[in-house]
Amino acid sequence: MEIVSIEAGTYRAMMFHFEAFARKVGALCEPHVGKRLDEWLDNQDVCLILNISPRTLQNLRETGKLPYSQINRKMYYKPEDVEKVINNVGL
Template identity: 50%
Template sequence: MENVIVIEQKTFEELMARFNRLAGMVDRFCRKAEEKRLSEWLDSTEVCQILQISPRTLQTLRDNGTLAYSQIVRKMFYRAEDVRRIVPLVEERRSLAALKGKTI
């Protein structure tokens, strides 16, 4: 046998209003988290294209600690802000290499 709980209409409406506010907050939080998750991380191919460097040069940037990364299984990911931060450094290295008749 099921129990039936009776509450006043005003109490029910207040409860529903609170629930709707909570649902809206959760929805906004999830959208914000999803946007961050997708927009802040780049894979190796994207980084090579942005910096106009070879995969080997990208590996050197990882190895010498110039560019931080995260590895998931066998794939490397880079924070977009870290990539933006090293653009001037890569340009400087490209200029120095060009003076020596080399490329990076």
């Protein structure tokens, strides 16, 4: 084990900068709190819930009846948006 000693002033300066960095990271992450991917549904989940084919799901997306988010080539849907489709479209 290697022991490194630094002056107290240098340590306090390092801690000050580290805490400032941590605050900045926290401020950047704050708007995204609660946006976890496990709360979203993918194509397969929505097809099973609505009892529809993938092509029908694509049609709902294209006509704007079902909002979605896309990450790379995969689509994700909010559960509340799927509920709205059930109530509004009558699936």
